[in-house]
Amino acid sequence: ETGVTQSPTHLIKTRGQQVTLRCSSQSGHNTVSWYQQALGQGPQFIFQYYREEENGRGNFPPRFSGLQFPNYSSELNVNALELDDSALYLCASSFGTSYNEQFFGPGTRLTVL
Amino acid sequence: AQKVTQAQTEISVVEKEDVTLDCVYETRDTTYYLFWYKQPPSGELVFLIRRNSFDEQNEISGRYSWNFQKSTSSFNFTITASQVVDSAVYFCALSEGGPYNTDKLIFGTGTRLQVFP
Numbered sequence: 001e002t003g004v005t006q007s008p009t010h011l012i013k014t015r016g017q018q019v020t021l022r023c024s025s026q027s028g029h030n031t032v033s034w035y036q037q038a039l040g041q042g043p044q045f046i047f048q049y050y051r052e053e054e055n056g057r058g059n060f061p062p063r064f065s066g067l068q069f070p071n072y073s074s075e076l077n078v079n080a081l082e083l084d085d086s087a088l089y090l091c092a093s094s095f096g097t098s099y100n101e102q103f104f105g106p107g108t109r110l111t112v113l
Numbered sequence: 114a115q116k117v118t119q120a121q122t123e124i125s126v127v128e129k130e131d132v133t134l135d136c137v138y139e140t141r142d143t144t145y146y147l148f149w150y151k152q153p154p155s156g157e158l159v160f161l162i163r164r165n166s167f168d169e170q171n172e173i174s175g176r177y178s179w180n181f182q183k184s185t186s187s188f189n190f191t192i193t194a195s196q197v198v199d200s201a202v203y204f205c206a207l208s209e210g211g212p213y214n215t216d217k218l219i220f221g222t223g224t225r226l227q228v229f230p
Contacts, residue, residue: 033217042117042204042220043158056217088156094216102218104150104158 004105012111021076021108023091032074037088086112119221134190134224136205147188148206195228
């Protein structure tokens, strides 16, 4: 059974640029959730995708967008990067959308200069 | 509003000591789940336990145990005979899920546990 994988591991961008982060869900999972974890904080929910549709969104601006593909992998896109976007971005996969265990990937560390 | 509070920012213990990590939650729902995750320095969140709101039985798994008390909205985590490998940040999380809610996890701010040899 393959776990959740994310790429890249680290990324450095400058303010105003755009970034795409990728996530491959665990085998058999059809739901992907994205979280942002600032240094010293708990993860904050960005959005969730279920069967290629957005299934809920946290308190993040529209410049945070996503996609889910037919194989249930997912992308997180952030436009017009700001310094405060520097964080660890975590992807989690699960099966279905009700109270299920979410299995997390290793994260992508994004630094915005 | 949904909220998870982990009042202990950092705890330091010596190996073999027992340690309890506190978690207090707020929710309007009667159906919800509570979770604990461990985050070692590598950054990946490791799932430890899931408990639903209708099951207040305490749970033990090896050196780990969890005490869920709805009366005080608490879901505390105890590590018995701590080891250096237990050093990590531990997060408590709440999920309201269900057919009308997004199954998102609401995390506390975490408790950093340092176990010294």
